Each structure stands twice: as structure tokens, then as C-alpha cells.
Amino acid sequence: MTSVHHHLDHATVLRYAAGDLDEAFSVVVASHLAMCPVCRRAVAAAEDVGGQLLEDDGEADLDPGLLDRVMAGLDDVETAEPTPAPRTDGEVPYPLQRFVGGELDAISWRPVAPGIKRHSIRLGGSSSLYLLNIGPGKAMPEHGHGGQEMTLILSGAYRDAIGRFGPGDIADLDVHVEHQPVVEPDEACICLVATEAPTRFKDVVSRLLQPIVRI
Amino acid sequence: MLAALAVTDVQPESRPLADAAEEHKAMMARIAEFGDRTAFKALFLHFGPRLKSFMMKSGASAAQAEDLVQDVMLTVWRKVHLYSADRGSVSGWIFTIARNLRIDRLRAGSSQPYEDLETIEIAGEEPSGEDVTLAGQRAERVAAALAGLPDEQREVIHMAFVEDIPQSAIAARLDLPLGTVKSRMRLAYSKLKVQLEGLQ
Numbered sequence: 486m487t488s489v490h491h492h493l494d495h496a497t498v499l500r501y502a503a504g505d506l507d508e509a510f511s512v513v514v515a516s517h518l519a520m521c522p523v524c525r526r527a528v529a530a531a532e533d534v535g536g537q538l539l540e541d542d543g544e545a546d547l548d549p550g551l552l553d554r555v556m557a558g559l560d561d562v563e564t565a566e567p568t569p570a571p572r573t574d575g576e577v578p579y580p581l582q583r584f585v586g587g588e589l590d591a592i593s594w595r596p597v598a599p600g601i602k603r604h605s606i607r608l609g610g611s612s613s614l615y616l617l618n619i620g621p622g623k624a625m626p627e628h629g630h631g632g633q634e635m636t637l638i639l640s641g642a643y644r645d646a647i648g649r650f651g652p653g654d655i656a657d658l659d660v661h662v663e664h665q666p667v668v669e670p671d672e673a674c675i676c677l678v679a680t681e682a683p684t685r686f687k688d689v690v691s692r693l694l695q696p697i698v699r700i
Numbered sequence: 701m702l703a704a705l706a707v708t709d710v711q712p713e714s715r716p717l718a719d720a721a722e723e724h725k726a727m728m729a730r731i732a733e734f735g736d737r738t739a740f741k742a743l744f745l746h747f748g749p750r751l752k753s754f755m756m757k758s759g760a761s762a763a764q765a766e767d768l769v770q771d772v773m774l775t776v777w778r779k780v781h782l783y784s785a786d787r788g789s790v791s792g793w794i795f796t797i798a799r800n801l802r803i804d805r806l807r808a809g810s811s812q813p814y815e816d817l818e819t820i821e822i823a824g825e826e827p828s829g830e831d832v833t834l835a836g837q838r839a840e841r842v843a844a845a846l847a848g849l850p851d852e853q854r855e856v857i858h859m860a861f862v863e864d865i866p867q868s869a870i871a872a873r874l875d876l877p878l879g880t881v882k883s884r885m886r887l888a889y890s891k892l893k894v895q896l897e898g899l900q
Contacts, residue, residue, distance in 0.1 A: 495889035496867075496882040503860040504799040505867055508810045515813035519820050529788050530896045531889070535799065535861045536792030537842040540717075542862055544749035545756055551766055552744060555773050556737065562778045564735075580816040610809070659882070 489521045491647075491654035497635075498524065502531035509612035509679040513635045513655070515580035516677060520637075520653035576640050576652070581677060585616065589640060589675055594618055601625070612681050619643070619674045625666045632681030634658055641674030643667060717843055718836025720746075724790035732780045744773050747794055758802055758864035768805065772798050782818065789839055802864060838896075845895030853888035856881055 493501075493514065500506055501514045518525050576589045584606045585592050594602035600620035608614055616639075619625060625643075635657050642651040645664035650656060658664065668674040727743050730736035748769050755765035775797045783793050800811035846854065859865045859873070867885075871878045 494882075494886070495893075496885040499857070499860060499885050499889055500867060502799075504803045504807070504809075504811075504864065505860055508813065511810070511813040515817045518817055525821065527893070529792070530893065532796050532799075533788045533792035533838065533842050533896070534846060534857070534892060535795035536789050537839070537846055538858065538861050539747075539750055539754050539795045539798065540791045540839075541843070541846075542750070542757070542858075543753040545752040545762075545765070547748050547752055547769065548766055551748065551770065552741070555744060555770050556741065558770065558774055559737065559740070559777055562774050564781060565778050566781055579820050580813045583812070583816070659879075 488651065489523065489653040491650055491656060492521065493517065493524045493527070493655060494657040494659075495527070497657050498527045498531050502528050502535055507610040507612050508608045509606075509610060509614035510633070510635060510681075512580055512584070512606075512608075512614060513637050513677055513679045516578035517637050517653070517655045519578035519580060521655075576675075578639075584614075592616065592618075599623075612679055614677070614679050617674075617676050617678055619666075619668045619676075621668055621673055622670045623668050625668075634678065634680045637677045639675045639677060641672040642669045643674050643676075644669065716836075717839050721789055721791070721839035722836045725785050728780060728783055728785070728790055731777070732783070740773075740777060743776065743790075747791075748773065751794070751798055754798060754862060755802070755806075757862050758806055760806060764805075768798070768801055771801055775801070784821075787821070789842070791839075806864065841895055842892075845892045848895070849888055849891060853884050853891070856884045857888050860885070 497506075497514065501511065506514060518528060575587055577585060577587050585604070592604050594604055597603045600623040602618040604616040604618070606614040606616070617625075619641075621641075635655060636650075637655045638650050638652050640652055642649055643666040644650070645656075645666040647656070647664055649669075650666070656664070724743065724746070727736075727739040730739040731743070751769045751772050752762075752765045755768045756762065760768060772794065776794060779797070783790070787793075796814070800814050803809045803811040803814075846857070849857070855874075856870055859870045860867070865873065867881055868878060870876075871881045874881070
């Protein structure tokens, strides 16, 4: 049933489970998880590891009044019932919907280079989160990675040195990986990207473009 | 019947891990079904001191840690219907609640992506085929898998999960390149995965 072929790096699975990713990367990972049962199981296993560490790692004496305060607090807590299922059949994964709504078609784009459009999502923190819309057959400017970067494909597909990336696939790349994504000829590729630091472009032309493109 | 016994019994520490994990599931079921405060109290007595220690190791003061313990346990009560025994252990679920509060309060970040995902998982829960008797086995295997890790791998896992140290700070503290910390995490995960497969 699942058509996801490119998964999270296992170091990322652990970082996400431990709570070490900032919001930009958490949104990308959670969006991938919404599309990928394999990585959901991996995260659940990592969270069980967290549970075991919680179980084993030590105890600290509680204030004797805390239990009573918590028990008294129960009366004021309304129990949460399972909420109705959110729409999950579209192209926008649920964790992304709060930022861009439920339809890729309704997103407003800003052209940044011929055939390349961008939609920025403003968050606190130093990492950037944005959507890219890359035209059919277009190559992304080649770049090395200045820091960690994650790209989740939402629609269309590209190919690079690593393989084919289609909807649900995530490119969870390390600093030194260089890839040359080229979008497949028949359809634009829309992807969600988190970057840790400004990406540095390799060749001079791209370097000149960087202030404009701000990828 | 067993659940009722479990709740009133006062020596959980003397029992094997597997039995404790089963009991926690039974307590959750009683809280979800009957709003059973005795079961909730037993869960509090077990997890409260652990959560306080966990929060203090994550950098919280004693007072802050107790506030967080209170909020974690009230969230357990509030969200008890959202816990699915299929998905994993009670301790794993309580860990996620603690982690999310830690992100919001101690890191001043946002746990919203985790909450959004939780909504989807509950809505689209695919049965794992695990029946409840495997819960104890799962707890034992997770514990064994962790214990079986080489020290240097367990150290980075502990720093990340318990001490809440960012990956780059782990590298700085151990005086290692970031890549080495990542490889240790990957190695640790692949060993854990081998142990945990079949339980998922």
C-alpha cells in the first residue's frame, strides 16, 4: 500500500523521539510520518526506548503534598475524547495543514528563479521551513549543504544521484552529500524543505543567484 | 480481576519488569473505562518520582520538575482515551507526554507537530496484531536491548533522551565530531531495531 521508498535517517528517528529537532524539522518529520507507516513504527520503537529509560533511570522524592494536589486537580480536567479523523487523503499532510491549509493548489508562490517558486513558512528558531515548486524537467541549482537539510516530496517527483523521490519520500541528507535533483518531465515537483543554515551553492553562477533565490 | 489485585498490591518493585508493564496497561484500561482513581494513584506513585528525576536531569529545578510531573499526570488523565495499548508501552506513552512538555517548557519550542501526528495516528490506527500479553515481553526486550548496547552508544542515547542535550552539544561535551555522534546513534538504533523487530 505504501509507496514510500526513502525514509528517515535512524539518527533522525532518535532525535525526533528524544525531542531534539526544532519546529521546522519537526514539521517535516511529522509530515513524513503522516505518510509513512514504516517510520511511524520506527519512532514508536524509539519512544518505547524513551519509556524504558524513564522507567529505569532513577527516582526523585516528591513533595508529600503533590499527590493530593494532583488528585484534587482531576476534577477540573475534562477528559479528551478521540477527535474526528482529520482529512489525510490529500497532498498536504496534516502537520503541515495548519501552515498552508489543505490544498496545494491554493498556496501562493513567489518566483525565485526561472521555473522555481517558493513559499516561506515563518517560524521561530534559526532553521528555515519552506515549500518549493520546481517546474517539470527543471534542475535544482547544485549545492552542497551548509547544514542539515530535509526535503519531503508532496507531489510530483525528482531524480538525483540517490534515486527517485516521489510523494512521501524524504531526503534526510547529511552535510556532505551532494545531489543534483532533476524534476521528472511531466509534472512539477512540490516539496517541503527544512534547512538548518543557509545552503551554500557550489558554482559561481549559483553563488551569484543565491541572494536572489534564497534557497 | 488481576488488574484490581495489581492496583492494591504495594510491591511493584519486587516484580519482574514484564509484570509491571502488564499492570500499567491494566491500570490504564481501568482509568479509561471507569475513571478509576485508585488505578490513577498507583500510576502516579510509580511514575511521579521517575518523571521528577527525568525532568531534573533534563535541566529543570526541583520545583519546576514537580510542576511538570503534575502536568504530565493530569495529561495522562485527560488523554487516557487516546492511549492505544496496540501502539506501545504505557511508559513509552508517558515518556512522549513528558517529552512534549519538555519541548514546550524547557526548550521553549513547539510540540505541536507531535500533537498533530498523534491525532492522525489515533484516527488511522492500524492494528499491529500485538495482543496484550506481548506487552510484558516488549518491556523486557526493550530493557535487554538497551542493556546490551556498548557503553559509548548507550551514553549518547542517555544524553539525548534523558538529559535532553542537543546533538551538537553532545558532540561538544564528548569532544567528538558531530558525524561520530550521529554514527553512534545510528549504530545504537540498528541494534535496538534488531531486538525490537517482531514486536512492532
